[in-house]
Amino acid sequence: MRILLFLIFITSVYSNTFDPADVFENALLTYVNKSVCPCENFYRHACSFDSPRNLMATALKNLTYELRQKQADLFWNHITLVLGFTGFSVGHEIGHSFFANHSGTDILPYFSENVEKCVQNQFNSTCNEYKEESCVTRNEMLDDNGADIFGLQLAYKLMEKYLSGRLEERIERLNVTQEQLFFYSFANQFCSGSLSKVFIEEEGDYDPHSVNNVRVNAVAQHPGFRKAFNCPDNSRMMKSATEQCIIYGENAPETRKRKKFQDNLRK
Numbered sequence: 307m308r309i310l311l312f313l314i315f316i317t318s319v320y321s322n323t324f325d326p327a328d329v330f331e332n333a334l335l336t337y338v339n340k341s342v343c344p345c346e347n348f349y350r351h352a353c354s355f356d357s358p359r360n361l362m363a364t365a366l367k368n369l370t371y372e373l374r375q376k377q378a379d380l381f382w383n384h385i386t387l388v389l390g391f392t393g394f395s396v397g398h399e400i401g402h403s404f405f406a407n408h409s410g411t412d413i414l415p416y417f418s419e420n421v422e423k424c425v426q427n428q429f430n431s432t433c434n435e436y437k438e439e440s441c442v443t444r445n446e447m448l449d450d451n452g453a454d455i456f457g458l459q460l461a462y463k464l465m466e467k468y469l470s471g472r473l474e475e476r477i478e479r480l481n482v483t484q485e486q487l488f489f490y491s492f493a494n495q496f497c498s499g500s501l502s503k504v505f506i507e508e509e510g511d512y513d514p515h516s517v518n519n520v521r522v523n524a525v526a527q528h529p530g531f532r533k534a535f536n537c538p539d540n541s542r543m544m545k546s547a548t549e550q551c552i553i554y555g556e557n558a559p560e561t562r563k564r565k566k567f568q569d570n571l572r573k
C-alpha cells in the first residue's frame with residue numbers, strides 16, 4: 307500500500323513536469339532531413355538515412371531510459387521524504403528480524419534481551435506524557451515498539467549517509483531543513499483525524515502496535531530529532547525522551563560475535 311502511494315506520488319510529480327508523449331514527438335522530429343523540402347519528397351524529408359528502422363520502438367526504449375533517470379533524480383532530490391516514509395516502513399519490517407521477545411525460539415531476537423526494557427520505558431514514558439483517548443504499554447507491543455525504534459534509526463542512518471553534510475540544508479519552498487522533512491515524512495503516515503486510542507481486535511487481543519501519537523512521539527529519543535528541531539531540554543518531547551535504545555550494530559549492548567568471544571574467554 308505504501309509503495310503504491312509512493313508510485314502515485316511519483317506519477318503525480320511527473321504529470322506536472324513531464325509528458326511521455328514528448329519523447330515520441332521529439333523522436334519524430336529528430337530525423338527530419340531539413341535539406342529536403344517536405345513538398346518535394348515527403349518521405350525523404352521525414353525519414354533521413356540516419357533514422358533507425360523502427361523509430362517508435364527506439365523512442366519507447368528512450369522513454370524507459372528517461373523515466374528511470376527521472377525516477378532516480380526524484381529519488382535523490384527527495385531522499386528525506388522517501389526515507390522518512392518508505393525507509394521507516396522497510397526498516398520497521400527488517401527490525402522484526404532483529405527484535406522480538408528474546409525468550410522466543412528465533413535466533414536473531416537474541417540481540418534484544420538487554421534492550422527490551424529500554425524500548426518499553428520509552429513507549430511507556432511517551433504514553434504517560436501524551437495519552438489522548440487511551441494508550442497502554444503492554445508486553446504484546448514489545449516487538450512492534452522495538453521495530454519502530456530500529457526502523458527509524460536505520461532510515462535516519464541511511465539519510466545521513468546519502469546527504470552527508472546536507473542535513474541542515476533548507477528547502478526554501480517548504481521552509482524546512484532536509485532533516486526536518488525526514489521527521490515530518492515519518493510522522494505523517496500515522497496522522498488520523500481522531501484522538502489516538504487503543505485498538506482491540508475482534509479476538510479480544512490488543513493491536514500489537516502502540517497508538518499513533520505514541521509511535522510518533524517516541525521519536526523524541528532519537529538524537530537527530532532534538533537536533534533537527536533544536537528542542538530545549540525542558541520541552542515536553544525532551545522531558546519524555548528516555549535513553550536511546552540501540553538494538554543492533556557496533557554500539558548495541560551485545561552482538562552475537564561479542565557473546566561468542568566472551569564465551570570463548572570463559573572456557
Ligand SMILES: *[C@@H]1O[C@H](CO)[C@@H](O)[C@H](O)[C@H]1NC(C)=O
Nearest residue numbers: 339341342350353354355356
Ligand atoms: C538529406 O538529404 C540530402 C538531399 O537529398 C541527402 O543528400 C542527404 O544524404 C540526406 N541526409 C540524410 C542524413 O538522410
Ligand SMILES: *[C@@H]1O[C@H](CO)[C@@H](O)[C@H](O)[C@H]1NC(C)=O
Nearest residue numbers: 329332333336361364365368
Ligand atoms: C534516443 O536517445 C538517444 C540518446 O539520447 C538519441 O540520440 C536518439 O535520437 C533517441 N532516439 C529516439 C528515437 O528518440
Ligand SMILES: *[C@@H]1O[C@H](CO)[C@@H](O)[C@H](O)[C@H]1NC(C)=O
Nearest residue numbers: 426427430431434443444445
Ligand atoms: C508505565 O508507567 C506507569 C506509570 O509510571 C507504571 O505504573 C507502569 O508500571 C509502567 N509500565 C511499564 C510496562 O513500564
Ligand SMILES: *[C@@H]1O[C@H](CO)[C@@H](O)[C@H](O)[C@H]1NC(C)=O
Nearest residue numbers: 407408409410422445446448
Ligand atoms: C517474553 O516472553 C516470556 C515467555 O513467553 C513472557 O513471560 C514475558 O512476559 C515476555 N516479555 C515481554 C516483555 O513480552
Ligand SMILES: *[C@@H]1O[C@H](CO)[C@@H](O)[C@H](O)[C@H]1NC(C)=O
Nearest residue numbers: 476478480481482483486535
Ligand atoms: C522559516 O522557518 C524559520 C525557522 O523555523 C522561521 O524562523 C521563519 O520565520 C520561517 N520563514 C518563513 C518565511 O516562514
